[in-house]
Amino acid sequence: xxxxxxxxxxxxxxxxxxxxxxxxxxxxxxxxxxxxxxxxxxxxxxxxxxxxxxxxxxxxxxxxxxxxxxxxxxxxxxxxxxxxxxxxxxxxxxxxxxxxxxxxxxxxxxxxxxxxxxxxxxxxxxxxxxxxxxxxxxxxxxxxxxxxxxxxxxxxxxx
Numbered sequence: 001x002x003x004x005x006x007x008x009x010x011x012x013x014x015x016x017x018x019x020x021x022x023x024x025x026x027x028x029x030x031x032x033x034x035x036x037x038x039x040x041x042x043x044x045x046x047x048x049x050x051x052x053x054x055x056x057x058x059x060x061x062x063x064x065x066x067x068x069x070x071x072x073x074x075x076x077x078x079x080x081x082x083x084x085x086x087x088x089x090x091x092x093x094x095x096x097x098x099x100x101x102x103x104x105x106x107x108x109x110x111x112x113x114x115x116x117x118x119x120x121x122x123x124x125x126x127x128x129x130x131x132x133x134x135x136x137x138x139x140x141x142x143x144x145x146x147x148x149x150x151x152x153x154x155x156x157x158x159x
Contacts, residue, residue: 004028004115005082007073009036011043012149013054014131016123020088021064024117030063032082037070044132044156056148074105077112084113090124 006021010033025031035050045053051066058064069076077085085105087098095116102114118124126144135141135153142150 001029001081002084003030003032003080003082004084004086005032005034005073005077005080006086007034007036007069007076009038009041009043009128010050010054011045011128012050012131012145012152013057014123014126014128014145014149015143016088016090016119016126018057018146019119019123020086020117021058022061024086024115025061025064028063028084030065031086032065032067032080033058034073034076035066035068036073037068045152049152053146053149053152057146072108074109074112078109082112084115086115086117089116089118090127 004024004027006024008017010017021031021033033054035047035054037047043050047068051068054066058066073085087102089095089098098114098116105112105114119126123144131141131144132153135150136157141153145153
């Protein structure tokens with residue numbers, strides 16, 4: 001079975017993430033979202049809520065799984081039997097950081113391949129920070145996130 005790992009904070013997941021995951025899941029037997037536990041990063045949603053939102057966002061996609069981890073992504077991938085890590089690239093500026101991470105992962109474990117994929121052009125401008133900012137200021141994010149995420153953002157920011 002060929003499994004690919006999609007690591008990230010996903011705070012929150014948006015349609016750009018889902019676009020990449022859906023297309024990658026067609027190329028592999030299984031795609032696993034893994035939500036990063038990063039104590040140095042302040043998140044809007046708890047790890048439990050982010051996992052729930054991802055699961056709700058990919059209902060019906062049987063070969064997409066969701067989990068969480070802390071530590072080195074490449075170690076998690078190796079212990080869970082993944083052969084690749086997928087990362088999204090929106091702009092050239094994303095490439096420098098992602099390339100550096102891919103090279104370090106390759107140095108740590110040469111059996112795990114990093115794959116980069118661009119989202120559909122209609123999502124090229126999206127990132128979780130922009131989605132949160134627009135929602136926090138009362139903007140309509142319905143074209144950029146699944147309904148469950150839109151509802152969660154509305155609930156969070158209407159308090």
